[in-house]
Amino acid sequence: MSDRKRAGNGGSSKPRVTGSAPGVSTENNDGGYNAGMAVFSYIIGGIIVWSLIGWGLDNLWGTRWIVLAGALLGAVGGFYLSHMHGLTSHRNTAGKSGADSGPSADGNTNAK
Incomplete structure (x- = not known):
């Protein structure tokens, strides 16, 4: 059985990523578009x-009301x-500028 799993990889050395939504790739940079399309498709x-x-x-x-309840469901x-x-996770704020984050680590407010 384990030989079938290895053969199903297609000889690629890259591990297969599972657990994400179908059609959403974690390897390229258009993940936002793909994730948006997946959310749209699900809904x-x-x-x-x-x-x-x-x-x-x-x-x-x-x-005559069950069709509306079905649409909402x-x-x-x-x-x-x-x-x-x-x-539908929150945006990553790691690239945020320091000016938006409040006072500096030493307590000074950078005001002149």
């Missing part, structure tokens, strides 16, 4: 799928999935 896909399920239940039971579920995959 729109959730809305479409759960609206169709709600529409089917509305037709089955003779109601799909949007919330899509955002939840994107959050769990780490696509």
